[in-house]
Amino acid sequence: MKWEGNRQSDNVEDARQGGGRGGLPFGGGRSVGIGTIVVALVAGWIFGINPLTVLGLLSGGGSPVAVQQEPAGAPPADDPMARFVSTVLADTEDVWRDQFRQLGSTYREPKLRLFRGSEPTACGTGQSAMGPFYCPGDEKVYIDLSFYETMRTRLGAPGDFAQAYVIAHEVGHHVQHLMGITDRVDGARGRVSQAEQNALSVRLELQADCFAGVWAHHADASRQILESGDVEEALNAASQIGDDTLQRKSHGTVQPESFTHGSSAQRVAWFKKGLASGSVQQCNTFEARQL
Numbered sequence: 001m002k003w004e005g006n007r008q009s010d011n012v013e014d015a016r017q018g019g020g021r022g023g024l025p026f027g028g029g030r031s032v033g034i035g036t037i038v039v040a041l042v043a044g045w046i047f048g049i050n051p052l053t054v055l056g057l058l059s060g061g062g063s064p065v066a067v068q069q070e071p072a073g074a075p076p077a078d079d080p081m082a083r084f085v086s087t088v089l090a091d092t093e094d095v096w097r098d099q100f101r102q103l104g105s106t107y108r109e110p111k112l113r114l115f116r117g118s119e120p121t122a123c124g125t126g127q128s129a130m131g132p133f134y135c136p137g138d139e140k141v142y143i144d145l146s147f148y149e150t151m152r153t154r155l156g157a158p159g160d161f162a163q164a165y166v167i168a169h170e171v172g173h174h175v176q177h178l179m180g181i182t183d184r185v186d187g188a189r190g191r192v193s194q195a196e197q198n199a200l201s202v203r204l205e206l207q208a209d210c211f212a213g214v215w216a217h218h219a220d221a222s223r224q225i226l227e228s229g230d231v232e233e234a235l236n237a238a239s240q241i242g243d244d245t246l247q248r249k250s251h252g253t254v255q256p257e258s259f260t261h262g263s264s265a266q267r268v269a270w271f272k273k274g275l276a277s278g279s280v281q282q283c284n285t286f287e288a289r290q291l
Contacts, residue, residue: 001161002225008083009090013072013113013140069120072113081145085112088164089141091225092171095218099280100178110174111140112167132166134173136182141170157240159233161226165212165271166237172211176204181286201260203285206270209238209262210283213274221278231275238267266291 075082089112100107113119119126122137128144135142143166151166152158176182185204189197216234220226239245242264247254261267270291274283285291 001159001164001227001230002223003084003087003091003160003164006087006223006225007090007094008086009093009109009112010074011093011109011111012075012082012086012089013111014075014082015070015072015113015115015119016075069113075114081148082114084160084163085114085143085145085167088167089171091219091223092168092215094222095215096171096175098218099214103280105178108139108178110134110171111138113140113142114145115142116144116146132170134170134177136173136177139174139177141167141174143167143170151237151240155237155240157233157237159230159237161230162233162237165216165234168212168215169208171215172208173204175211176207181207198260202262202266202291203288205261206266206291207283207285209267210270210274210285211280213271213276214278214280214283216275217278234271235268238271239264242267262291 075086077083093107093109097107097109115126115128117128119142121135121140121142123133123135126133126135126142128146131147131150132141132143134140147166148163151162173182182204185200188200192200212234216226216231242262245264262270270283270285
């Protein structure tokens with residue numbers, strides 16, 4: 001991926017100093033014991049559920065939480081991985097600013113917060129083991145950069161464009177938030193069965209994959225960022241984090257009724273659809289008859 005020398009975003013917060021705080025506050029001043037954290041992480045890994053969602057259910061939370069985050073400045077200029085994510089974030093800003101303008105709207109840029117260990121968010125306490133996530137409550141993408149090593153060594157998904165895909169997917173959730181899609185899905189959750197909730201979550205995640213493809217399409221058209229093998233890296237990453245692949249690796253069986261992110265084939269297909277079309281309209285997973 002050609003990224004060196006491109007613009008870096010000013011929206012990156014570096015909270016890595018002093019990471020791994022002792023307390024685990026969650027929702028309304030309540031605290032979550034380490035046992036609950038373990039349950040959440042295991043559920044997230046086996047069933048593909050965002051551990052923040054699990055924590056919210058286990059602690060009775062669910063709505064945005066008032067949090068006190070420590071001040072965080074920009075990452076150091078000599079940190080290559082921080083420069084990489086800052087550059088990718090800037091690229092998503094350029095693409096989505098233009099896409100929203102074409103749709104007659106204004107793009108509000110998210111923050112990206114680097115952390116280690118644990119970090120308070122408006123969605124609960126984030127943990128490094130959760131992997132990258134987006135919190136609509138404070139409009140921030142959170143990532144512990146050690147996740148990229150996990151991608152390479154444990155998930156079998158190496159490569160810089162695979163890493164960029166991860167950021168673009170989380171920014172895709174921010175786009176959904178700005179478009180009101182996330183709120184509509186959340187509003188439906190309490191009125192439908194668990195199976196229907198899972199199905200809605202799958203469509204939400206696959207749309208974020210498609211939006212990541214839309215970003216890649218326009219970024220390459222404008223700045224020629226793609227090199228040989230880059231697309232294959234992203235497709236491999238999408239495949240490795242499909243619900244069926246993760247479940248098969250974790251306990252040898254696949255439970256389609258518990259899918260919340262989509263199968264490997266579905267994730268690959270929707271990323272490819274966004275990449276090929278570059279069209280937000282082509283990413284309407286909620287009206288697609290077949291995913």
